[in-house]
C-alpha cells in the first residue's frame with residue numbers, strides 16, 4: 001500500500017476497513033487495481049477453484065485472507081467470492097444496469113459500504129482495472145466507503161438487501177438516522193428514484209425533463225449523493241436542451257456532466273471522454289434539433 005492514501009485496519013463491527021492517511025481531494029483517484037480472479041455468471045465453487053488454481057501461493061493466500069460473511073453456510077471459496085466481488089461494468093440495479101462479470105481485488109475488496117459513500121468504484125475496461133474515486137473531500141482518518149447496494153431506496157429496503165447479500169445490518173450515517181430525519185431522507189431518496197424514471201419518459205417534453213433534473217439534483221445534494229450520482233442527471237438535461245437546439249444551455253449541462261463523470265469515474269472514463277466531445281460540439285448528439293426550437297434552463 002506504499003503509494004495509496006489509506007491504510008487497512010480493524011474497525012469495530014465491520015472487520016477491517018480502509019482509512020485515509022491524509023486529506024483526499026474530491027476527484028482524486030484513490031486506487032486502481034487489477035483483479036485477483038474474475039468470474040462470469042453462473043459462478044460456483046468449482047469455477048472459483050479453477051480460477052484460484054492459476055494463482056501463485058501468495059495470491060491464493062490473499063484470497064483466503066479476505067472476509068467471509070458466509071462461514072458455515074457456503075464453501076469458503078464461494079463464501080469469500082460472494083462477500084467481496086465487485087462488478088466489472090456499469091452495475092446499478094436501482095437503475096436497471098446489471099453486469100454478468102465480477103471480480104475479487106486484493107485491496108479494492110476491502111472497502112466497506114455506506115449509503116452515503118465518499119468513494120465510487122468504476123470498472124475501467126481500457127485499463128482492465130477497477131478504479132476508485134473520491135466523490136467528495138475526505139478528511140485524514142475518515143473511513144473510505146463505497147456503496148454496495150441501492151442508495152436510492154428507503155432505509156428498510158436498503159438494509160434488507162444488504163443483509164441478504166452481505167449479511168450485515170447497515171448502520172452508516174444515512175441508515176443511523178431516526179424519526180423525522182429518517183423519514184425526510186427516505187422520502188428524498190424515493191423521490192430521486194421516481195424522478196429518474198419520470199425523466200426517462202420526458203423525451204417529448206424537454207422543459208419538464210430539465211425541471212425534473214433540477215429537482216433531482218437538489219435532492220441528491222440534500223442526501224450528500226450529488227458527487228456519486230449527479231453526472232447522469234446532468235447528461236439527461238444536456239439531451240433535453242440539445243433536442244430543442246438550445247446550444248448555450250446544452251453546453252452548460254454537458255460541462256456539468258463532464259465534471260461529474262471526471263469525479264465519479266475519472267477523466268479517462270468513456271463517459272467523461274464522451275461528454276468532452278459534446279462540450280466541443282453539442283450539435284453532434286443524435287437528438288440535436290429534433291424538436292421545435294426553444295430556450296430551456298441551465299444548471300444553477
Ligand SMILES: C[S@@+](CC[C@H](N)C(=O)[O-])C[C@H]1O[C@@H](n2cnc3c(N)ncnc32)[C@H](O)[C@@H]1O
Pocket residue numbers: 013014015016017066067069083084085109110111112113114166167168169170171172
Ligand atoms: C467486501 S467486505 C469489506 C471488507 C471487510 N470489512 C474486511 O474485513 O475485509 C464486505 C463485508 O464487510 C462488512 N461490512 C461492509 N460494510 C459494512 C457496514 N457498513 N457495516 C457493517 N459491516 C460492513 C460485512 O461483513 C460485509 O459482508
